[in-house]
Amino acid sequence: MSEYVIEMLNITKKFPGIIANDDITLQLKKGEIHALLGENGAGKSTLMSVLFGLYQPEAGEIKKDGEIVKINDPNDANRLNIGMVHQHFKLVEIFSVLDNIILGVEQTKNGFLQKKDARRKVMELSEKYGLQVDPDALIEDIGVGMQQRVEILKMLFRDNDILIFDEPTAVLTPQEIDELMQIMRNFAREGKSILFITHKLNEIMAVADRVTVLRKGKCIGTLDVADTDVDQLAEMMVGRKVNFSVDKAPSKPGEPALTVRNLMVGDKRHTKKKVNNVSFCVHKGEIVGIAGIDGNGQSELVYALTGLTKPESGVVYIGEHDITHNSIRERNDLGLSHIPEDRHKYGLVLDYTLAENLILKNYYTEEFQRHGFLRFDEMYRYSEELIRRFDIRSGQGSATVTRSMSGGNQQKAIVARELSLQPEVLIAVQPTRGLDVGAIEYIHKQIVAARDDRKAVLLVSLELDEVMSLSDRILVMYEGEIVAEVQGSSATAHELGLYMSGANRQAPMEVEA
Amino acid sequence: MRNRRNHTGLINGTASLISIALGLIFGFLLLLVFNASFAVSGFNNLMTTGFASSEKLAKVFYQSAPLLMTGLSVAFAFKTGLFNIGATGQYTLGAFFALMGVVQFRLPWWMGLILGMVGGALLGLIPGVCKALFNVNEVITSIMFNWIALFAVNLSINNMPLMLANAWGAINKDRTAALTSSKFMAYNPNATIPKAGLDKLLGSNYMNIGVFIAILVAVIIWIVMNRTTFGYELKACGYNRHASNYAGINAKRNIILSMTISGALAGIGGGLYYLSGTAQYTLVKSLLGMGFNGIPVALLASSNPIGTIFSALFVSYIQVGGDALQPEYSREIIDIIIAAIIYLSAFSLLMRGWIAKRLLRNQKDNTNMGDEAPAEPANEAESGVKAQ
Amino acid sequence: MKKVLSILLALVLVMGLYTFAAAEGTYEIALVTDVGNIDDHSFNQSTWEGVKAFAEDKGISYNYYRPSEDSDEARVESMKSAIDKGAKTIVCPGYLFATSAATIATQYPDVNILLIDTAPTSDKPLTNVYSILYQEEQSGYFAGYAAVKDGYTKLGFLGGMAVPAVVRYGYGFVQGADAAAVEMGLTDVTMKYWYCDSFAPSDDIKIKMDGWYTEGTEVVFACGGGIYLSAIAAATAANGKVIGVDVDQALDSDLIITSAMKNLKNSVVLALTKLYDNGGTWGDLGGTTATLGAADDCTGLPTAKDSWRFKTFTVDEYTAIFNKVKSGEIVVSNNIDTAPTVTAVTVDYQN
Known part of the structure; x- marks a missing residue:
């Protein structure tokens, strides 16, 4: 019997023009809480997608309990008892809590749903781990905290013993975060193994046993949490010293x-x-x-x-x-300037070029318009100036279609536009x-x-x-x-x-x- | 700095050409299937008839004028994020208004065209208003208004004795007046679109200046879309309604305007066709194909107004070539073959995504991306799908 | 890129095939349809049958062309295509050809044109055009006579558009019914008479026919293009009967008791025979218009066993009345300006 329940060895996954996972090794011990740390774009999601069979890696292998396994789709992952709480919950809003939990593994008799046993099992699990839910409430009526508990119960109901939490604390209050941490510790004590994806260093220090750090598709290292501190983790994650405090x-x-x-x-x-x-x-x-x-x-x-x-x-x-x-x-x-919460929905016309997006709020002013015709020279001049001032990076400068830009630079473009409106x-x-x-x-x-x-x-x-x-x-x-x-x-x-x-x-x- | 734009143009152009080639190969296969012994000469006819004689060329121009307008109508709506499947109804109402102008009110042809534009615009306005104010899907409304327009026009023409052919010396009244009959010419000599000597030049009655009017309109639409703040607003609404709203653009107003203009374009198409002097509006109970043919014309052109000129000419060219497959292939078979070619050609949209991916891959392999990687690969794959 | 290359390669291959371009066919006799197809159960079809029968009999090449749209210009274009493909004779069925046939005749004096059911619209006589019209009033007469003789007393006439041919059918129908009623001494024969202003079936027509059948009408003469479909739809529901038109429509429905025919097929064969016997020109016939009727066996009812669906009226009785018309003993009026005078039948002209 191997020491590890899941091993992802030397995984390499390439996308056109980018190596999302470059020779990454991640080993999960039985009964441990293992944190996966990295910035957006570091390759965490890709690695998990490989584990769930959504992508096939170009190189590397996955072992379960020491045996090489082939995971072709999420059903394979489920059979290996791997479960995941996604950052954005995958719940049917108009179904009850119970229906959501049993969805996909319903027991039927003569074509009719048999929910009695399922209900008993859910209630038992809920009590055992302190995951209070109302099985008959509709998802749309309950808060995000309880929705997360439903997601966790979904995994438990399927007897998963490898639990993956993808940024689980983003939607919780500090108190709820504490509760979640406690629940995770209980799971670990029960012998379940937990993979905890996050970019919050404090939470790793508080709950994780070991941590693996990814940066730009590469594995930077795996450490025992006890032997490290926040500053070291931050430096591993970003690649340089980080100053968290804002000087003002x-x-x-x-x-x-x-x-x-x-x-x-x-x-x-x-x-x-x-x-x-x-x-x-x-x-x-x-x-x-x-x-x-x-x-x-x-x-x-x-x-x-x-x-x-x-x-x-x-x-x-x-x-x-x-x-x-x-x-x-x-x-x-x-x-009034407005940096909207959803940059793709509100902030940008993604199929417009950077220059066109930078004048989205003032294209109609005399500066950019004459007799109803756009002044392209002015638009490009203005765009070049903002690109320089706000250090917006993109493949083709002003003419870059914003859809192809990275999230950070898209956001910079919005900030540049809104602040430049004075x-x-x-x-x-x-x-x-x-x-x-x-x-x-x-x-x-x-x-x-x-x-x-x-x-x-x-x-x-x-x-x-x-x-x-x-x-x-x-x-x-x-x-x-x-x-x-x-x-x-x-x-x-x-x-x-x-x-x-x-x-x-x-x-x-x-x-x- | 602007090479990105040229790049897009290149991708679109290549995609269209490859799609056309695929469509033609498929068409050739169909020719083989239906009548193998004439497949080669038939394909030859299909490909060359349009240029074989000045008469046929005139027919290509004649048919392409209304096609260009309906194609432009669909393309314009596409660009602004709307699917105007009602072009055929707008085309019909435009035809009716135009004919009413020259017959009932004895107006000159250009006034007829303007009336046709108004007719199409009116019918485009309704789905626009429904969409903007009540969020009713424009596809549903415009489909229904196709039929409403058709039957309203038939009913009206039936009750306007002057409009019917039998008022001008013909024995039948299942169609509108023949604008070139001597009796009508005496009544309104300016009803038909002028031929400006082109009919003599090309030796065909089909020829008039309609196609040039249509091309002019296409160029104007291109300028509006790409050079004006109005076009900037319309496209922004088309690409992302929420962002446009956020930026203070009146999205509702733009939806209404966009559908109205789209309808006006189709209406001009109806006018161009029925004021040509050769066509008479027949009171049939099926929707006119010209409006629906605008959809592949727009798709083939990737909704680019200038591209629409070429795709309309291409579709018309293929149709004229198709006619020359007679009598070895029957008209029904020809319709199948032409439809297959046109619709495969309109796959350029799919093809575009494919080529773009290819090009992008080559490019990324050759040059490193320099700055950070674009977003999360997982998300990128997703958005790639959406973009298509 | 490989795929792109292979596609281009395939295209080049196809282009290469041109060099082996097979000989194109030529066709001596051409039929150009008005707008419809040669399987329209009407003009185009029966004319086509005539062309086919004649050409196959004589071993002459033939084919048909269908215009790209419903306009004179398109018909002219199709006729030109036919000439390009070697046509020496063009057969044009239907009144829609009045103008376009004249245009072609002027432009191509060496091409013979056979124009069915209309005369060319032209100021000058066109010596290469031979036109055929029919005495539809005779067919209508036979249908009306037969229906009343067979015991029907409540008749209906559903006309398409009131073009001369349809009016002649209708007035002939009235005259025939009247003659039979007089002969039988009946006074209670009634007829509803209506033009629906269309040659296409529609719900409006069906509703009107529903009304007629409900009010007791037993048989309706559906005269014009596809409107018989609406009459049959109404008749099916009311268990009524229908009389067909132009061609033998017995196969279209069991409810069709007979059809007032004009024998297009026969007349096309007759005309083409005359043309070829005369060495390929119309000769004296050029520029003339023939009006064919019972005398030429070009009007009448179908007498084939499957098409004869009268209860009591016999083929012998029909032959008797046919011969009287053929010999000129009975003259059916072809006046379309005023309704025929009736003595026994009550006609209800509706709008």
Whole structure:
């Protein structure tokens, strides 16, 4: 019997023009929590896809309990008792929890579903590991935390003993993260083996036994967590020393730039408001961060502020102007910039060139248009300037189709465009989502620079670290309401976590200005 | 800096040519299957008839004018992210408006064309409005309006005695007035599109300046799409409605405008065909094929307005060549062969993806990408699929 | 790139085959269809049958061409194609050829044109065109006479468009029914009479026919292109009967009791025979229009056993009345300007 339950030996997987996995070896011991660390694009997803039979590697082999196995599709992986909780849950929204768990392995008798045994098994598992779920609730009605538990139960129900967690903490509160860690430790004690994919160093230090670091498709090394520290891991991941803290001077808030009063946004399906009576103010020269777990009304708040949806009631001001009923274009012209949370859906026209995307918000101004005709020379001049200033890298410069650019450079292009509009107010939503450390540092610097340039910045992020390191003030959103306001310098993750989970809230605040 | 654009053009062009070649090979195989002893001479006819005589060339031009317009209509809508399958209805209404102009109101041909444009635009407007305001899929609305247009036009013509052929000396009234009959010429001598001596030059009554009008419109559309802020907005909406909305572009307005313009183009096509003097609108109860043929014309051209000129000429050329397969091949077989060639040719879209991948691979193998790798490979594969 | 190369190679091969270009066929007698096909159960088909019968009998090459669209220009184009392919005689079935046949006749004086069912639209006489018209009123007469004789008393006439040929059929039908009623001493024979303004079947026609059959109409003479399909659809539901037109339509439906025919096939054979007997030119016939009827055996009802579906009316009775018309003893009026006067039948002209 081999020491390892799963071994991926010398795996090489090539895509046109890129080696996604270059001679990577990953060995998972029975009963250990093994972290897989790497930035976006390091090759983690490709490696897992190989393990699940979605890709066939050009070289290398996979062993289960010391025996060479051939995995041609996810069904093979399932037969080898390998299960995975995906970063984006694979659940049928309109099915119940129980139906989702048994989906694909249903027991039938004469063509009819037999759910009784399944229900008993689910309840047993749920109790044994402390995974509380309501088996009859519909997925669309339960929170992300519980949805994740459903995904975990799906693996357990299939008797998987190799469990892969892909970025499982991204959607959880600090308290929920602690719970998840505890559950993972329980699994390991039971003899299950866990592969934990993440880019968060603290979590690895907290829970993992060993860690394998990938960088640009190469395996940098496998270490015992006990023998290493955060700085060493970060350096292995990025390839250089990393400075996590953001250098910034204390803010000097000026007059109000963005004022929101009693804003309400409804929900098509529920009577409960998505944004419930929200009031706050962002001043010139300050960064206000909004913390909260995904789905607590942050997106809807931003849509209402930027004009993508209409609020039910409430007032929004930019400076002195009431913009509640203005069009998106009018808001832009009044100095509102918006880095959207989904750069592919909102931020870019992916089939346009970089130059065309960089003028997406001001193509109609005199600078780029004459008698209805676009001024291409001006467009290219402007684009070259932004590429230089914001260090946007791409294959063919201004003429690159943005679809072919890397995520980091796509995001840089959006940041460049929005900041170059010389906005009064910048609303930045998840500005660094999916980016590598280098790009994150750069964008954070740009946001702080905008603040120091007397812009008002509203930062909405699901990354608590990001909110805490950038914000001068932090507002916490829970179920559509602002439940707390804390000073950025004095906030702790624990305190914010309590607000984010609804366990604690401040007395209703008076709105200033 | 702009070589990327040329690159795309090269890929599209090659893709179209390869598709055409594939279509022709398939057509040749069909010729062999249906009547092997005449396959070679038949293929020869198919390929050369269009240029064999000035008369046939005139027919190529004659048929290509309306094809170009319906192709342009579909291509324009495609570029803006809409599928105008209602070109045939818009074409029909355009034809009716144009004929009504020259017959009922005794207007000159160019006024008829403008009326045709208005007719097509009106019918394009409706699916546009439904899509923009009520989010009703334009495919469904425009298909239904094809039939509504057809029957409304038939009903109207039936109740306009002056429009029918028998008002102008013919015995039948299952079709509209013959615009070149002596009786009609006395009534409105300016009803047909001028021939500008081209009919004498090429020795065919088919010839008029219609094809040049269509080419001019195609060039105008190209300029609008590629050189103006309006085109920039329309394409942005087509590629990504959410992003356009986010950027402050009025996506709803653009959807409506886009469908309206698309309809107007098809309407001009109807006018060009039925004001040629050779064709008479017959009151039949089936949709006109000209509108649907616009779809492969647009696909073959990868929705490029300039490309549409060539693909319309090609489709028309093949149709004229196909006619010359008679009598060894019956008309039905010819229709099958031509349809197979045209539709295989329209596979250029698939072919384009294939060539692009090939080129990209070669390029990446030759030059290292320099900066970071593009996104996650897994995602890239996914988006590649979407892009096609 | 390899695939691209191989495709190009294949293309070059195909091009190479041109050098072996096989001889193209030539066809001496050509039929150009109006817009439809040679299996339309109507004009194109029976004309084609005539061309085929004659040409195969004499061992002459023949073929047919179908225009690319429904326009005079396209018909001209098809006729030119036929001439390019060696046609010395072109047969043109249908009134749609009136203008285009004249155009070709002027342009190609050496080509013989046989024009069926219409005369050319031309100011000058065209010596290379021979036109054939029919005495449709006689066929209609026979159909009306036979129906009443067979015991039907509630008749209907469903005309297509009111073009002269259809009107002649209809008025002949009225005259025949009237003659039979007089002969039998009946006074309760009624006829509904309507033009649907179309040669294509439609729901509107079917609805109208449904009404007729419901009101008691027993048999409808469906006269024009494909509209008989609508009449049959209505008749099937109401258990009524239909009379066909132009050609023997007995095979199309069991409900068709007879067909008012004009013998296109026969007349094409007759005309082509005259042409070839005369050394390949029309001679005296050139520029003339023949109106064929019972005298030339070109109008009548089908008497084949399978097509004869009368209950009591016999072939002998039919032959008797046919001979009377053939000999000129009975003259059926071909006046299409005023409705025929009737003495025994009540005709309800509907709009």
